[in-house]
Each structure stands twice: as C-alpha cells, then as structure tokens.
Amino acid sequence: MSSALDGYTGKYLHVDLSAQTGRSADLDADIARNYLGGTGYAARILFDGQKAGIDPLGAEAMMIVSTGPLTLNAVPGGGSVELCFKSPLTGGWGESRAGSDFGPDLRRAGFEHIVIQGKAPTPVYLVISNGTVEIRPAQHLAGKLVSEKLAMIRKELPAGRYSIGCIGPGGENGVAYAAVLFGDRAAGRTGAGAVFGSKNLLAIAVEGRGDVAPARPDEFKKLLREYNAALQTNPVSIGFHDNGTIGDLGANDEKGDWPTKNWQSNSWGKGPELLDDFVKNNFVKPYPCYRGCTIACGRKVQVRGGEYQTPEHGGAEYESISCFTAYVQNEDMDVAVHCSHLCNEYGVDTISTGAAIAFALECAEAKILPASATVGLDLVWGNAQVLPILVRMIALRQGIGALLADGVRKAAATLGKGSAAFAVHVKGLEGPAHDPRSGKSLAISYGTGNRGMCHIHPAEAMAWDSGKMDWGLGPHGLPDPNGVDRWAESGKGAAVKIMQDGLNLPDILGTCKFFMYAGVGVDQLAALLSCVTGRTTSAAELLAVSERVITLQRLFNLREGFTAEDDLLPARACAVPAFGTYAGNADCGIADFPAMLAEYYQARGWDVATGIPTDATLARTGLN
Amino acid sequence: MHVTLIAMWQLEKDLGGKQFTFDFLPGSTLADFLRKFGDTFAGRIPEALWNRVESRFRGPVVMMTNGVPLRNPAEILHDGQEIQVFKVLVGG
Ligand code: SF4
Numbered sequence: 001m002s003s004a005l006d007g008y009t010g011k012y013l014h015v016d017l018s019a020q021t022g023r024s025a026d027l028d029a030d031i032a033r034n035y036l037g038g039t040g041y042a043a044r045i046l047f048d049g050q051k052a053g054i055d056p057l058g059a060e061a062m063m064i065v066s067t068g069p070l071t072l073n074a075v076p077g078g079g080s081v082e083l084c085f086k087s088p089l090t091g092g093w094g095e096s097r098a099g100s101d102f103g104p105d106l107r108r109a110g111f112e113h114i115v116i117q118g119k120a121p122t123p124v125y126l127v128i129s130n131g132t133v134e135i136r137p138a139q140h141l142a143g144k145l146v147s148e149k150l151a152m153i154r155k156e157l158p159a160g161r162y163s164i165g166c167i168g169p170g171g172e173n174g175v176a177y178a179a180v181l182f183g184d185r186a187a188g189r190t191g192a193g194a195v196f197g198s199k200n201l202l203a204i205a206v207e208g209r210g211d212v213a214p215a216r217p218d219e220f221k222k223l224l225r226e227y228n229a230a231l232q233t234n235p236v237s238i239g240f241h242d243n244g245t246i247g248d249l250g251a252n253d254e255k256g257d258w259p260t261k262n263w264q265s266n267s268w269g270k271g272p273e274l275l276d277d278f279v280k281n282n283f284v285k286p287y288p289c290y291r292g293c294t295i296a297c298g299r300k301v302q303v304r305g306g307e308y309q310t311p312e313h314g315g316a317e318y319e320s321i322s323c324f325t326a327y328v329q330n331e332d333m334d335v336a337v338h339c340s341h342l343c344n345e346y347g348v349d350t351i352s353t354g355a356a357i358a359f360a361l362e363c364a365e366a367k368i369l370p371a372s373a374t375v376g377l378d379l380v381w382g383n384a385q386v387l388p389i390l391v392r393m394i395a396l397r398q399g400i401g402a403l404l405a406d407g408v409r410k411a412a413a414t415l416g417k418g419s420a421a422f423a424v425h426v427k428g429l430e431g432p433a434h435d436p437r438s439g440k441s442l443a444i445s446y447g448t449g450n451r452g453m454c455h456i457h458p459a460e461a462m463a464w465d466s467g468k469m470d471w472g473l474g475p476h477g478l479p480d481p482n483g484v485d486r487w488a489e490s491g492k493g494a495a496v497k498i499m500q501d502g503l504n505l506p507d508i509l510g511t512c513k514f515f516m517y518a519g520v521g522v523d524q525l526a527a528l529l530s531c532v533t534g535r536t537t538s539a540a541e542l543l544a545v546s547e548r549v550i551t552l553q554r555l556f557n558l559r560e561g562f563t564a565e566d567d568l569l570p571a572r573a574c575a576v577p578a579f580g581t582y583a584g585n586a587d588c589g590i591a592d593f594p595a596m597l598a599e600y601y602q603a604r605g606w607d608v609a610t611g612i613p614t615d616a617t618l619a620r621t622g623l624n
Numbered sequence: 625m626h627v628t629l630i631a632m633w634q635l636e637k638d639l640g641g642k643q644f645t646f647d648f649l650p651g652s653t654l655a656d657f658l659r660k661f662g663d664t665f666a667g668r669i670p671e672a673l674w675n676r677v678e679s680r681f682r683g684p685v686v687m688m689t690n691g692v693p694l695r696n697p698a699e700i701l702h703d704g705q706e707i708q709v710f711k712v713l714v715g716g
Contacts, residue, residue: 233691235632239684239712242695247684248715254672257715272672272682297714318715434715456716467713468634517713 004029006215007069007533008037013111013133015126017199018059018118022126022133027112034622036529037068037112039095040508040549042084045115047552052559056086056094056191057174057198059119065165065204066113068510069532071103072212076227076520077512079104079290081165081182087190088198089176089352089407090428092557092566093450094190095457099289099298099512100182102163108208116199123172125153125203129160130210138202143169145345146181153203160207168347170395171197175405177352177430181344184298184314185289188349190429190451215534223527230519231294237518240297241286245318249275252318253326255466256438256582259431260326261381262358263424263572266435266588267580268326277333278321284312295514301337308338308388315340319455322433323354324387328361335384339391346395355430356404357390359411362422368415373400424570426453427562436573437588439466439486443574444496444600447567447593450553456513458504458550461496462486463517472521473502476543487587493599501546508549548621551604551613555623564601564611569593625650625703627657632710635685638669648701654687655679655697657707673711684714 008027015022035041042064050062064084072078081103087094106114110131123138136156141149146168153164163182171178171193178193179186196202214220231237239247252258253271260268282303288296301316303309316337324336343350363369364379377400378386393401403411408423408430424431429452436443439462446453455462463469466486470478478498502522506513509525516522526539557566574590582588590596601608605617618624629644636642646660662679675682680697687694688708 233688235686235688235708235710236712236714238688238693239686239710240714242686242693243684243714245714245716248713250672250683251670251711252715254670272675275683276675297716460715463713463715469713514716 002215002534005032006535007212008032009107009110009112009210009212011111013114013128015114015116015133015135016118017116017120017124017135017201020120020135022135024110024131034545035549036508036545038066038082038508038510039084039504040545041113042066042082043549043552043556046084046086047556050086054086056088056091057194059199060117061086061195061198063116063192063195063199064113065106065116067103067107068508070525070528071107071510073101073104073290073292074224075511075528076231076294077506077515078510079293080506080510080512081106081187082507082510083180083187083192085192085195086560087451088174088194089191090452092427092452092560092562093553094192095451095507096180096187096189096192097457097507098180098182098185098187099293100163100165100185101290102165102182102206103510104290105163105206105208107212108210109206110208110210114204116201118199120200123200123202125201125205127157128204128206130208141202142172145169146347147345149203150183153205157205162205162207164203164205166203167193167196168345168395170346170348172202173395173397173405174198175348175395175397176407176410177349179344179347179349181347184344186344186349189351189454193347214532216531220528220531223531227520227524228294234518237295240295240514240518244286244297244299244316246275246278246299246316246321248318249321252434254581256577256588257435257462257466258322258326259433259435260580261329262327262362262422263431265577265580266437266582267577269580270331271326274325274331274333278316278337282316282333282337287314289314293512295518297514303334303337306334308334310338310341313341313344315344317350319433320350320354323351326433327354327358328387329381330384330387331382332384335387339387342388342391346391348391348395351432352407352430353391353394355424356394356408356411357387359408359422359424360390360400360404363415363419366418366422368417368419369400373403421572424572426569427566429453431570431573434460434462436462436569437577437590438462438582440489440590440596441465441492441496441499443569443590443593444493444596445500446573447569447597448496448600450550450557457507459496459499460503461499464495464499465492469517471499471502471516472519472523473498476502476522476539478502489590489592489596490599493596493601494603496600497603500550501543504546504550505542508546544621548623551617551621551623554613558612564597564609567597567611625701627701628706629661630706630708632708635709635711638711639665640668652701653697654694654699654701657701658697684712686710686712
C-alpha cells in the first residue's frame with residue numbers, strides 16, 4: 001500500500017543541546033509534499049519554528065542538517081548534505097551544501113534531517129546510529145584542527161562506517177563565516193560552523209544500515225542505468241572529472257570572469273600559467289566526494305615540499321584558489337594551495353577568508369587600518385607570505401583577524417573612512433570568483449540570491465549568457481543562450497528566474513548541482529523523484545516547488561528586515577575594470593542594475609519597487 | 625590517412641569552422657594530431673585554452689571519438705577517425 005511518505009524515512013531527529021536530549025519525530029507529510037526536502041523542507045521549519053530577530057548564535061537559533069528524497073548513493077549527485085540556519089554573517093537566510101556520504105548515511109540511520117536547538121554547557125559531539133543518538137562530551141577536542149578532531153573521533157567511535165561533520169577552531173571562535181567540514185569537503189558559506197560553535201557542538205558522526213527503498217524499484221534501477229551510461233560519455237562530466245573546477249582558471253581569466261585585486265578588475269592574465277603550475281606541481285589525482293559519484297570533480301592535491309608543504313588532501317577548488325591568487329594578487333600556487341588547506345583545517349570558508357584578506361590589503365593600501373592591529377604584517381598586494389598568517393589570525397580572532405572574522409560588511413562599518421567601497425558583498429556575503437560584468441545575468445543572481453552574493457546557490461547564471469549552457473531548461477522556458485549577448489543588461493530577468501527555479505532543485509532534492517550541468521536536468525530529476533516516491537511528479541511541478549521555496553526564503557529575509565536595497569550590487573562589481581583585458585571597455589560595466597532587478601521582480605511576481613512578493617504571487621505559490 | 629576534427633559548441637566560433645580534415649601518416653598518434661592542431665589554430669585559440677609551448681590543450685577541453693574520451697597522447701589514430709573537441713565549462 002502506498003503512503004504519502006513513500007521514498008522517505010518518515011522520521012527526523014530533534015536534538016535539544018540545552019536539555020541534552022535527542023528524540024525521533026515523525027516527518028510532516030504535508031511539508032514533504034509541498035517542499036520535498038533539503039533546503040525546501042528546512043525553509044519551512046525555520047520560517048515556522050524560529051522567531052524573526054533572534055540572535056543566530058543564541059541558544060534559540062536552529063540548525064537544520066538536511067537531506068532530500070534523492071539523497072542516496074545510487075542517485076547521480078546523491079551524496080549531499082545541506083545545512084540551513086539563520087546566518088551569523090548576513091543575518092538572513094543561511095544555507096550551505098557539502099558533498100559527502102553524510103547525507104545518505106543520515107537517511108540510512110533513519111532520519112531525513114536533524115533539527116538542533118539549544119546550547120550545550122560544555123563542548124559535545126553527537127553520535128547517530130540506526131535510529132539512536134548519543135550526546136558525548138568533547139572537551140578534549142576543543143581547539144583542535146579539523147583533521148585532528150576527525151582522527152580523535154574516529155578512534156572513539158564503535159565499529160561501523162561513520163561519516164563525520166566537524167568544525168575547526170574558526171567555528172569555536174565564532175568566525176562569522178566558519179565552515180562545517182565533511183572530511184575534505186566544506187559546507188563553507190554563510191557561517192554554519194559558527195552556529196555549531198555557538199551551541200558547543202563540535203561534530204556529528206553518523207552511520208546507518210537501513211535502506212530507503214524507492215517505491216518503484218525496477219523503474220528506478222532502469223533510469224539509473226540509463227543516466228549513468230549517458231554520464232560516461234557526457235563531455236561536461238568528463239571535463240569536470242579530468243580538470244576539476246580549477247580547470248576554468250585560465251578560461252575565466254580570459255573571459256573576464258575572474259575578479260582580481262579585490263574586484264578592481266575581472267582579468268589578470270596570469271590564470272593560464274597558474275593553472276599549468278598547479279597541474280604540474282600540486283595535482284595528484286581526481287577523487288569523488290561520496291561513494292558512487294561518477295563525475296569525481298574533486299582534486300587530491302599537495303604542496304610537496306618547502307615552507308608551505310601540505311599532506312595530500314582534497315581541495316584546491318576553483319573558488320578557493322582564485323581567492324588566494326587573483327583576489328590578493330598572489331602568484332605563488334603553493335601558497336594558494338596551502339591557504340585553501342589551512343582554511344579547511346581551521347574550519348573557515350575559503351571564499352570569505354580570501355575576500356576578507358583582499359579587503360584588508362586594500363584598506364592597508366589606503367592607510368585605513370589601525371596601526372596597532374597590523375604590527376609586523378606586511379599588508380601589500382602580492383605578498384604571499386602574509387596570507388597563511390592572516391588565515392590563522394582570522395580563525396583565532398587575533399589582531400586584525402578579529403576584525404576580519406566578522407566579514408567585510410561589518411569590518412567596513414567598524415573601520416569607516418570610506419572602507420565600505422572596498423567591501424564587496426551582497427547581504428553581507430562576500431563575493432565569489434565569478435564576475436557579473438562579463439555575463440550580466442549573474443548580476444541578477446548575485447543580487448537576488450537569498451543567501452547573498454553567491455555564484456551557485458541557486459544559480460551560476462553567467463554559465464548561460466556567457467558560457468552558453470542551458471541545463472536542459474530550454475523546454476521549460478529558458479531562451480537558447482546562443483542567441484543571447486553576454487554583455488547585454490536588459491531582457492535577462494525572466495531567464496534568471498527560470499535558472500534559479502531549475503538550479504535550486506538539487507538543493508531541495510539533496511543532490512549535487514554539477515550533475516545538472518552534465519545532463520541530469522529537471523526532467524531527469526522529476527523522473528527519479530517519481531520512482532522514489534511512487535507519486536508521479538512532473539518537471540513543471542518540481543519547478544513550482546522550487547519557486548515556492550525561493551519565495552519562502554525571500555519571506556524569511558524580508559521578515560529579518562532585508563529590503564530591495566539589499567539586492568543591490570556593490571559599486572565595485574559594476575564598475576568598468578580598472579586594468580586588465582577589459583579595462584575601459586564600457587560593455588564590461590553594469591550601467592543600470594536597478595532596471596535589471598525590476599525585470600526580475602516582474603518575472604517573479606514581486607512588487608517592482610519593493611521586491612516584496614505580491615498577494616497574487618503568494619497565492620500562486622501556496623504561501624498565502 | 626585522414627582524421628577529421630569536429631569543433632563542438634563554442635569552439636566552432638574560436639576555430640572559424642565546424643569540420644577540419646587533416647592528413648597523417650599511418651601510425652600517427654594523438655600527440656601528432658595535437659601538433660597539427662597547434663600549427664593550424666594556435667593563432668586563433670586563446671592562450672587560456674591552448675598551451676603553445678607544449679602543444680596541448682590547457683584547461684577544460686575534452687576530445688572524444690565515438691563517445692570515448694581521448695586522453696593518452698600516445699594513442700594511435702586511425703583512418704577516417706572523427707575527433708570531437710569540446711570546450712566545456714567546469715568552474716564551480
Ligand atoms: S561532481 Fe564533484 S562536487 Fe559533485 S558530488 Fe561529485 S565530486 Fe562532489
């Protein structure tokens with residue numbers, strides 16, 4: 001007999017760290033139907049269960065560790081876990097994904113998600129196994145690096161194949177952009193690690209041996225065979241595997257999609273040689289971030305000797321390396337790889353950390369920084385040696401690190417003296433390493449992303465107008481990118497809405513977005529979901545759920561006090577580049593961003609002046 | 625023997641055409657194909673995608689024949705082979 005929760009475990013875990021209790025509770029079938037899972041289900045929990053205005057680092061704040069109905073090792077990209085919370089960095093919607101077996105293991109342990117509230121009086125970690133949870137003391141783990149914590153926890157665990165999510169000193173010290181590490185993979189953006197730290201929660205270990213059976217197993221297996229076979233010959237899939245995300249370093253530099261010198265330009269000209277250097281000296285081999293990933297875009301890397309030596313580790317993503325090269329004008333790839341590794345060891349987001357350092361370098365150049373905070377530091381562009389020092393200072397909140405640890409928005413507010421012009425962020429989230437000036441649809445995506453200036457949640461929109469990719473969204477209304485001018489500003493709002501609705505789905509369903517790039521698009525996700533739940537779901541219905549989720553997250557932000565002003569881009573990200581390939585090229589500036597936003601609001605059914613969803617939109621999305 | 629390069633997606637614009645057929649001696653390898661590619665297109669293709677010194681693609685360019693990726697420069701070419709070349713997007 002079929003049930004409304006077929007394809008789900010039917011349970012979630014509620015942990016109250018103040019009371020030191022954990023209990024299993026029933027999943028809500030209505031929420032599952034309307035929000036599916038992942039960031040969707042979590043948005044409903046956070047909107048309903050957490051008051052506006054609470055301190056994101058207070059005991060009443062919630063942390064949701066979430067999966068979706070497609071979080072299964074067998075599903076392409078199904079090794080995912082999503083963290084959802086009120087961000088201590090932005091004060092608004094916080095979410096962050098990591099690729100890991102943690103998600104599938106949590107479901108095998110019997111839970112779709114964990115709701116964590118309260119604050120433990122002393123450090124603890126959770127051990128979840130087959131429907132049970134134990135809260136263990138973790139005083140002895142305090143202050144340890146991520147790899148040290150992981151090794152110590154593994155020694156203490158009973159036999160079993162545990163996945164572990166863990167914070168580093170950055171999270172314990174309340175760095176506003178602290179990460180949660182799942183092995184080598186970080187849920188880095190918007191400060192989940194700080195929320196863990198504020199609760200004295202240092203880690204969660206999970207193992208499970210249950211099975212989340214699909215409702216239509218034969219059809220499910222057939223689809224998986226078909227999709228996996230197609231992935232084997234898909235050039236994008238092969239490109240990700242062979243090159244990793246860092247493979248675009250040179251190409252993005254050439255296209256003007258590489259923010260440089262704290263966004264003063266969007267090209268540097270050194271991308272190709274830095275990439276060669278990386279491939280020759282640091283790259284070891286590709287690796288998958290969960291068991292079963294057929295793409296395996298991860299890179300095992302190493303600094304093989306010298307002052308910046310590292311062990312072999314997973315890292316050196318495009319974003320991380322860009323932030324420790326172009327952002328800060330560092331030409332030493334060993335230092336960039338080392339800093340990316342250090343960020344993971346200390347548990348801080350590589351993007352925000354690199355961006356905060358770039359901000360500091362520009363402030364130092366403008367003589368804005370207090371001399372007392374920079375004693376002994378040679379804060380000049382291109383000084384590789386100072387970078388690892390600053391990463392540690394941020395994670396440990398020492399000296400100038402304490403200022404930078406709160407993010408560039410807050411640091412600029414503290415410093416004043418015109419430093420806000422150097423703080424490149426939207427809603428408080430530091431900008432990542434793609435440039436909206438050279439693929440203008442990204443500008444809208446940056447402005448309206450609910451978590452702030454993010455390239456990938458929900459959509460890497462420049463991949464459409466600049467990269468000419470459509471993710472299979474053509475039949476769902478996305479115009480053919482080949483007919484679109486990447487420099488044009490007008491006519492992109494409606495397209496960005498479609499991209500966001502489509503590319504938000506992996507976050508809701510609990511899969512990796514890169515598989516959408518490689519042919520597992522909305523139609524394929526709908527087919528897989530239908531097999532899993534036994535309820536036929538069309539691609540159009542999936543897109544409607546995604547729109548509902550994006551709108552609810554928008555309402556979350558509005559309730560926290562955000563306005564249309566907070567959708568605006570920093571002037572630096574709109575200005576014609578000051579140097580590099582596109583210097584002086586008027587096409588490569590953003591002249592009228594409010595007009596672009598207005599088009600987007602219109603397409604979303606939001607009031608064009610205020611950016612608030614209209615009553616009609618709330619009714620259409622089922623949010624009234 | 626003849627080997628045909630098929631420029632896929634954006635590369636068609638970069639290379640200024642869709643199909644290019646080259647002559648090779650029997651026993652030629654993928655490395656020979658790459659050398660010929662460099663001789664013909666080095667001036668047209670951005671440095672970001674092509675390493676002129678080492679005659680190899682740089683960054684996310686994928687070569688395939690019949691759905692099978694070509695990775696080994698020592699791989700022997702065969703008469704009538706078609707090599708599809710894609711510039712893919714991998715930036716995360
Ligand atoms: S494609 Fe890359 S990021 Fe996605 S699940 Fe696989 S290894 Fe992880």
